[in-house]
Amino acid sequence: MTLADRMAGLLVKAGALGLLAMTAIIGWQVFGRYVLQSSPSWSEQAALLLMIWYVFLASAAGVWERFHIRIELLELTFSPTSRRRLRITIHLLIAAMGLVFLVYGTALALDVREHVIPSLGISRAWAYVVIPFAGVLIALFSLGRIRVRLNEAKEPR
Template identity: 45%
Template sequence: MTALSILLSRLSLWFSAFGLVSMTVIIGWQVIGRYLLASAPAWAEQAALFLMLWFILFAAAAGVREGFHIRLSLMQDSLSEPRRRFLAIVCHAVVGAFGLAMTYGGGQLVIETWQHMIPTLGLPRGLGYVPLAIAGLLIAFFALEHILAERSDRKVEPLWS
């Protein structure tokens, strides 16, 4: 499970980095088109927004595994080890439940909006919401890895350790 988790996290981060670079290039092209060529491409803004959904959600999923998401640990750190571990498991279970809800809700959103087209891109609007479902599943998977690690008294090692 750990090897698969590391692979999925690494792929999510690479995909997010590629999306961020792509969005930066598109926005740069839009600025050049608007201010230097006096003709901005109509598709640039929608393409950047489309990519933003993808790379932010995959980075957020990787953040659950890697532990670079926002969290408050003051109470958890002040507890005895058995209580700290129990609270950590509960917190990861809540995050996992959120991921499953995100998967379900994202899947419903994809289904409901698939027939609507993004005019300037010619792509189904539902395609922009696919990362909600995938990232939710990844979040649930990474939360499960953390739960299993806590139960066996070990830590999930981040990619950069």
């Protein structure tokens, strides 16, 4: 098992924990609203913050684990060599998108760092700091997938 495999596994587990925590928070919000007649003020923003985090972490893991949706019909019409080139090109584009997340996610987090989420009492930047982090991981995982594709070409058939 490679470092990338372990890292992606940790990201998937973190995403699953985030989903579980969000589900518990929303459950508490519903219970509070309908049973206690008093919904907690922090629950909606906390659930939204968790959702942003687990979606970005899981999407970064998806680049390495290859569990993103894709249409293989076009790929299957190509020869194996052309298919490998297409997949490398796709991963170059994904790596570039990761760098876009890094640059613009950092700018977004910096732009909102002065704003406070009133119900949580924390900086709004906490909602967005995961974007550049996920962007770096997406770029690194894409480059790792390119390396895997290039090594496939070197193996004797």
